[in-house]
Amino acid sequence: LKYYLIVNxxxxxxxxxxxxDGADSIAFIASTAEMAIVSHWGDTLIQGVPEVYQMDxxxxxxxxxxxxxxxYSPASHQVKFHLGAYDTNIPLIIQIDRxxxxxxxxxxxxxxxxxxxxxGAGANVKNAATAVAVDNSGNSYFVGSTTNAAGYPNFPITxxxxxxxxxGQARVCYFAKFNTIxxxxxxxxxxxxxxxxxxSPLSISVPSSIFVNNNNPQDAFICGYTTTTTNGFYxxxxxxxxxxYQGGKDGFILRLNLSTPNGARTWASSIGGTGDDVAYSVVxxxxxxxxxxxxxxxxxxxxxxxxxxxxxGDFYLKTTNNVGEYFQTVNNAISNGxxxxxxxxxxxxxxxxxxxxxxxxxxxxxFYGITLIPDVGNTGVDDLAIVGQTxxxxxxxxxxxPYTLATQANLFGKCVLTYPDATSYIENPSWAQSVGPxxxxxxxxxxxxxxxxxxxxxxxxxxPWEKTxxxxxASTNMYINQSLYPWNGFSILGYTGSxxxxxxxxxxxxxxxxxxSDYFIVKFMSTxxxxxxxxxxTYFGGSGEEGYLSNDLVNPQGGGGGGTGGIAYDVxxxxxxxxxxxxxxxxxxxxxxxxxxxxxxxYNCTYGGTGTTPDAFFAKFHAxxxxxxxxxxxxxxxxxxxxLATSYxxxxxxxFFDGSxxxxxxxxx
Numbered sequence: 001l002k003y004y005l006i007v008n009x010x011x012x013x014x015x016x017x018x019x020x021d022g023a024d025s026i027a028f029i030a031s032t033a034e035m036a037i038v039s040h041w042g043d044t045l046i047q048g049v050p051e052v053y054q055m056d057x058x059x060x061x062x063x064x065x066x067x068x069x070x071x072y073s074p075a076s077h078q079v080k081f082h083l084g085a086y087d088t089n090i091p092l093i094i095q096i097d098r099x100x101x102x103x104x105x106x107x108x109x110x111x112x113x114x115x116x117x118x119x120g121a122g123a124n125v126k127n128a129a130t131a132v133a134v135d136n137s138g139n140s141y142f143v144g145s146t147t148n149a150a151g152y153p154n155f156p157i158t159x160x161x162x163x164x165x166x167x168g169q170a171r172v173c174y175f176a177k178f179n180t181i182x183x184x185x186x187x188x189x190x191x192x193x194x195x196x197x198x199x200s201p202l203s204i205s206v207p208s209s210i211f212v213n214n215n216n217p218q219d220a221f222i223c224g225y226t227t228t229t230t231n232g233f234y235x236x237x238x239x240x241x242x243x244x245y246q247g248g249k250d251g252f253i254l255r256l257n258l259s260t261p262n263g264a265r266t267w268a269s270s271i272g273g274t275g276d277d278v279a280y281s282v283v284x285x286x287x288x289x290x291x292x293x294x295x296x297x298x299x300x301x302x303x304x305x306x307x308x309x310x311x312x313g314d315f316y317l318k319t320t321n322n323v324g325e326y327f328q329t330v331n332n333a334i335s336n337g338x339x340x341x342x343x344x345x346x347x348x349x350x351x352x353x354x355x356x357x358x359x360x361x362x363x364x365x366x367f368y369g370i371t372l373i374p375d376v377g378n379t380g381v382d383d384l385a386i387v388g389q390t391x392x393x394x395x396x397x398x399x400x401x402p403y404t405l406a407t408q409a410n411l412f413g414k415c416v417l418t419y420p421d422a423t424s425y426i427e428n429p430s431w432a433q434s435v436g437p438x439x440x441x442x443x444x445x446x447x448x449x450x451x452x453x454x455x456x457x458x459x460x461x462x463x464p465w466e467k468t469x470x471x472x473x474a475s476t477n478m479y480i481n482q483s484l485y486p487w488n489g490f491s492i493l494g495y496t497g498s499x500x501x502x503x504x505x506x507x508x509x510x511x512x513x514x515x516x517s518d519y520f521i522v523k524f525m526s527t528x529x530x531x532x533x534x535x536x537x538t539y540f541g542g543s544g545e546e547g548y549l550s551n552d553l554v555n556p557q558g559g560g561g562g563g564t565g566g567i568a569y570d571v572x573x574x575x576x577x578x579x580x581x582x583x584x585x586x587x588x589x590x591x592x593x594x595x596x597x598x599x600x601x602x603y604n605c606t607y608g609g610t611g612t613t614p615d616a617f618f619a620k621f622h623a624x625x626x627x628x629x630x631x632x633x634x635x636x637x638x639x640x641x642x643x644l645a646t647s648y649x650x651x652x653x654x655x656f657f658d659g660s661x662x663x664x665x666x667x668x669x
Contacts, residue, residue, distance in 0.1 A: 003094075007092040009090060010088055013092070016094070019078050020037055020078075023037050023077055024038045026073060028071050028072070034046055047097070048097045050071065050094050051096075051097070052092065053092075053093055054086060054090050056090055057090070061137065061138075064084075067083075067085075069082065069094065127144065127145075128145055128642075129142055129143070129144035129642060130144050130224075130643065131144075131210045132643045132656050132657065132658040133211060133212040133645050134212065134645045136214045139177060139192070140177070141176070141177050141178075142178070142658050143174070143176075143222055144173075144207065145206045146171065146172060147171055157174075157195060158191060158195070158262075162195045162262055163196045164196070167198070167199030170204045171203075171204045172197065172198045172205050175197060175222065175263065177191070178190050178192065179192045193262045200228045200230045200233075203228040204227050205225075205227070205228055208225070209280060209281040209282050209369075209470055210282075211283050212258065213296075214286075216259065217258070217259035219256065220256040221254070221282045221298055222253075222255075223252060223280070224252055225249045225250060226249070227249055233268065234269055241269055241316075241353035243270040243316075246273050246306075248274060249276040251278050251300075251302050252268065253282065253300055253346075255351065267351045271300065271302070271344065273306030273314025273315045273316075275304060275314065275339075276304075276306075276339070277302065277304040277305070277306055277315065279300050279301070279302040280303075280470040281302070282298060282299065282300050283299055283370050284299075285297045285298070285348075285446060286372075287372065289375055290375050290380055291380075296347075297354065297446070298346050299345050299346075299370055301367035301370045301388075302342055302367060304331065304340060304358070305331070305333070305337075305340075307331055308328075308330065316353065317356050317357060318353050318354070319355065322449075326449060326450040327448075328357050328358040331358055332360060332362050333363055336363050338363040338364040338365075340358045340359060340361075341359040341440075342358055343357060345448065357448075359442065364389075366390075367386050368387055368472070369469075369472055370386045371384070371473050382446045383444070385441070385442075385443050385475065385524070387439065387440070387468050387494075388440040389437045389439060389440055390455060391437050437467060438465065438466050439466045440453070440455055440456075441456055441524075441532075443526075451532075452531070452532050457498070457501075458500050464498060465498065466494055466496040466498060466501075467495055467496065468492060468493065469565060473491070474567045488525070489532075491575055492521070493520075493567040493577050493579070495520070495546055495565065496518060497516060499512035501539065504534055504538075505626060506625065507621070507622065508538055508626055508628040509538045510538050510540060512539050514541075515541070515542070515546070517545050518539045518540065519546045519547050519577070519579060521536075538626075544581060544584070545582045546580065546581045546583065547564060564579050564640040565580070566578050566579070566644035568646050570646040570655075573623030574620055574622060574623045575620070575623070576619070576620050576621075576644055576646065576655055578617065579616070580614035580617070581615060582609050582610075582611055582614050583607075584609065606633065608633060608634070608637050609638070613638045614640055615639055616636065616639040617631060617633050617634065618631065618655070618657070641659040643657065
């Protein structure tokens with residue numbers, strides 16, 4: 001159990017009293033200062049030492065180091081606190097956590113489940129959370145979409161929101177900030193602010209990704225797509241790239257100032273042309289070790305079915321004319337009714353567009369997720385790893401076309417190495433057998449050069465398909481200044497109906513579990529920026545269906561065909577995944593030494609789905625061994641996870657998630 005006792009300024013702390021009716025006894029452990037509560041059935045709950053701190057006017061945590069709180073009992077079954085002096089002009093928080101349980105076999109200790117809440121509810125409404133990010137103070141930021149116009153309590157729009165009115169008749173965006181602890185007395189949860197964004201009659205606006213930095217001022221970058229025709233969705237100024245509505249679905253990029261009380265908007269623009277355009281993911285380069293040239297530049301990826309144009313025309317393309325720059329100007333898929341992927345680089349100082357290019361072949365190619373790989377190899381540049389999908393088209397009639405500067409304007413660099421190396425992972429599928437779609441991987445450096453690209457699929461294209469979505473790529477990039485486990489690599493999460501993907505490396509390795517689809521996890525490593533080798537690959541799934549859910553309540557963008565799932569690293573290099581499953585039990589093979597399931601030790605080992613409707617799950621893998629440390633269900637019917645994030649702050653290590661419960665049509669955070 002976890003408690004947050006919030007003492008408002010001027011309140012009398014001597015009035016705080018806990019009463020445990022039904023407990024047989026309460027004892028205080030002198031050696032640890034913890035409290036033991038014994039139930040009538042003989043079970044013992046150990047509550048940890050009370051943690052006491054304060055919050056300033058900006059919501060930042062203020063530590064108290066002069067004294068430590070202690071329990072004492074004034075009467076039977078009652079508990080109070082011995083407290084020292086503190087600043088009575090700002091709130092005091094007394095936090096009580098259950099003592100973490102010790103796992104067997106020396107495995108890593110599982111985390112405690114802190115809090116969760118629904119966002120939005122009501123008949124005939126659709127709410128979906130699509131992404132989550134965390135800052136260095138442990139504050140969390142969630143984005144999603146809703147058709148809920150009823151307001152609080154059904155949807156918790158705060159009075160300080162940048163948009164308090166629901167302006168649409170279909171979907172609009174929502175953005176929310178949660179403080180590290182519950183300090184806002186106007187709402188039952190710890191919401192600092194929550195706002196609608198966008199909307200016009202019958203329009204749809206859906207955010208897909210959020211990236212939060214820790215600069216001063218602190219910014220959030222949000223991207224997605226909209227069909228909103230009113231230019232109030234956008235904000236002129238703040239750079240030389242500003243567009244209003246262009247037609248069809250337009251991608252959008254939005255910048256918020258998180259140093260303001262309500263996350264004020266500082267810049268917004270559409271991305272795209274008269275066709276359909278979607279921005280799926282955004283990341284910022286915060287690595288100062290490579291110098292100031294590209295520091296704070298931010299990158300956006302997605303797909304477009306608009307015609308490309310240099311300085312004019314539909315999809316705005318821009319070249320830097322740098323040596324070796326990748327620059328594709330022709331959207332090869334338009335004649336076939338398809339799309340090409342894109343990547344864009346903006347200047348962090350003024351939001352100006354520096355470079356943008358198409359990337360694709362003759363049918364459908366999309367970039368879904370992007371992450372920064374810091375320059376651990378001391379090459380002088382950072383890399384940007386990208387995951388997406390390709391339809392598996394035959395580019396030349398005889399298979400993939402080798403990359404050359406002469407052909408890159410018309411065909412994307414399939415199976416490419418700027419620095420050829422025998423240890424790099426390269427697929428060489430038989431396109432005649434390939435059904436697709438397949439996972440597409442690419443890496444660019446911060447000089448706009450293509451480092452590497454490949455598909456990821458079953459050998460010789462013999463499997464039916466491999467897919468992914470926008471929150472399914474991760475590196476340790478958010479810990480550039482904190483990381484205890486720096487490495488220049490990345491991992492992806494996907495889901496597949498192919499049963500013959502190769503298993504690679506040591507640690508947790510599971511074969512295909514059955515059913516319509518399983519998740520798969522792949523880890524790639526780069527050495528000195530010259531190659532990307534596959535070092536670990538495994539399935540993760542059971543006899544049911546993992547990942548694939550074609551329900552727009554879960555994933556209204558349809559990223560990866562409606563798939564769910566998220567992946568994240570913590571500061572120590574441990575890997576976390578989350579998603580959806582109709583399998584119970586999820587992991588069907590026995591777990592070995594240094595691994596254990598969640599039953600009785602973490603959160604929930606009981607499958608909450610029905611076999612045809614999913615439950616959400618989490619799993620953690622060890623940084624060095626890739627062993628499965630723990631796995632757990634969330635424990636609800638029709639629950640899915642669509643995003644994960646981790647934080648490392650004075651509050652400790654934390655894992656955040658978002659998703660949806662599409663029985664009750666609620667976002668889950």
